[in-house]
Amino acid sequence: MNVIDLSWWQLSLAAGLVLALAVCTHIARLQLGKSLIIAAVRTVIQLTLIGLVLDSLFAVGSLLWVSLLALAMLLFAGQQVASRQKYRLRGGWSFAVGTLSMLVSAFCITLLCLVVLIAPEPWYQPQYSIPLLGMLLGNTMTGVALSLDRLTESMQRSRDIIENRLMLGQPWQQACLEFRRDAMRAGLMPTINAMAAAGIVFLPGMMTGQILSGTSPTIAVKYQILILFAIASGTGFGTFIAVTLASRKLFDKRERLRTDRLIKSKSH
Amino acid sequence: MPELKVKDLSIGTLVRISFSLKPGRITCISGPSGSGKSRLLRAIADLESHAGDILLDNKPQGAYPAHHWRRRVILVPAQSAWWGDTVGEHFLTPMPRALLALGFPEDTEKWQVNRLSSGEKQRLALVRALSYRPQALLLDEPTANLDVDTTQEVERWLIALIEKHRYPTIWVAHSREQIQRIAHRHLTIVGDQLEEQEIHR
Numbered sequence: 001m002n003v004i005d006l007s008w009w010q011l012s013l014a015a016g017l018v019l020a021l022a023v024c025t026h027i028a029r030l031q032l033g034k035s036l037i038i039a040a041v042r043t044v045i046q047l048t049l050i051g052l053v054l055d056s057l058f059a060v061g062s063l064l065w066v067s068l069l070a071l072a073m074l075l076f077a078g079q080q081v082a083s084r085q086k087y088r089l090r091g092g093w094s095f096a097v098g099t100l101s102m103l104v105s106a107f108c109i110t111l112l113c114l115v116v117l118i119a120p121e122p123w124y125q126p127q128y129s130i131p132l133l134g135m136l137l138g139n140t141m142t143g144v145a146l147s148l149d150r151l152t153e154s155m156q157r158s159r160d161i162i163e164n165r166l167m168l169g170q171p172w173q174q175a176c177l178e179f180r181r182d183a184m185r186a187g188l189m190p191t192i193n194a195m196a197a198a199g200i201v202f203l204p205g206m207m208t209g210q211i212l213s214g215t216s217p218t219i220a221v222k223y224q225i226l227i228l229f230a231i232a233s234g235t236g237f238g239t240f241i242a243v244t245l246a247s248r249k250l251f252d253k254r255e256r257l258r259t260d261r262l263i264k265s266k267s268h
Numbered sequence: 269m270p271e272l273k274v275k276d277l278s279i280g281t282l283v284r285i286s287f288s289l290k291p292g293r294i295t296c297i298s299g300p301s302g303s304g305k306s307r308l309l310r311a312i313a314d315l316e317s318h319a320g321d322i323l324l325d326n327k328p329q330g331a332y333p334a335h336h337w338r339r340r341v342i343l344v345p346a347q348s349a350w351w352g353d354t355v356g357e358h359f360l361t362p363m364p365r366a367l368l369a370l371g372f373p374e375d376t377e378k379w380q381v382n383r384l385s386s387g388e389k390q391r392l393a394l395v396r397a398l399s400y401r402p403q404a405l406l407l408d409e410p411t412a413n414l415d416v417d418t419t420q421e422v423e424r425w426l427i428a429l430i431e432k433h434r435y436p437t438i439w440v441a442h443s444r445e446q447i448q449r450i451a452h453r454h455l456t457i458v459g460d461q462l463e464e465q466e467i468h469r
Contacts, residue, residue: 158349158351160347160349161349161350161351163315163345163349164345164348164349164351165349165351166315166335166338167313167315167338167342167343167344167345167397168338168339168342168360168396168397168400169335169336169337169338169339169340169342169400170335171335172335178351252317253334254314254317254334255333255334255335256314256315256316256317256334257315
């Protein structure tokens, strides 16, 4: 493989583009400039750090360090899910629901991919396990965050409908069925769109990266299909678990609607 | 139909109130706004946590799964909510006779919900509740949005149904004239208690 390394001045040219965009939005008073710059700076810092971490992790390659990094990634993703909600469940439940659903879906599917499908030697080899987990966790996180946000907001807004359905003796699952369905759809739509448009509208990021770094397109395609299916199932199961747990949490033992268990986030 | 008993119920401002509802009898409850009439009904329907026992057929509320209880003891709120597109999809079973009795045309079940007036919604919410075949009725100002003629029509229809099916019924009402027309028993909320009022028939 002959990989063309990128030099720092080439990267700063790309950064200049983002800066130009930020200046333009600032001039047009769209108020996106600040968050754009912050996000760009975070990208640079976070990716540089993870690059250093991965370099040393690849050198060590022990199961302990791989699991520690995986755990840190999971907790960070859980915190991201909780912070992206307009209405959060009280008492850290949003974090718990998000983390648990990602643990069950993204982690299990990463393990399955590693042990059965890709089977590197050893199975936890960081060069495979960490990027795979990162990709799955990132997509599942987006799905879970979107679906929980949709679920809590629509149930908060439609309290009277849900309560009226409860009054007619409908079980809680039925009384909020439409809201759970919409939430699932909101969480899964980006993944379904990505699968439907892959290769026609855009080349998926991972495949592009592999091809650019010298892998043959046929191999890159196989990996990409594996990744897309893993992402779809990870996001799907994760969203399903999160929506089920969160909606259950919005009713008590006597199936009363408990939107008082939600608190509005200050940042929204 | 069975009896509905309330024993030592505390909810909101009300403290340890007890009364029982006989089958086919209408108990009117009145009181100033904010005195807790709606919360009392919500507690009986088990939509709010409360202290004390409520029994249907001598079986306590907690012995029923919550949705079974609410299916039997149906609360019809003053403001009904509608989630589907057409009226008919909210009914458990088609209700042609009830619709006819209330003067609705045959195609009412196909009507769009978002075009209903508040008076139509109120009457259709009663029909909807009855389509679930309740065993007791909790009616929160069921004629609040209706004109005088329609009010009396709905009263006559409800009274006939309550007698026919022998539903124990709570009917929250404001108007003294209405209470005189419909009530077998009249309770008012005074402070944290219910007070029996005389009925002049």
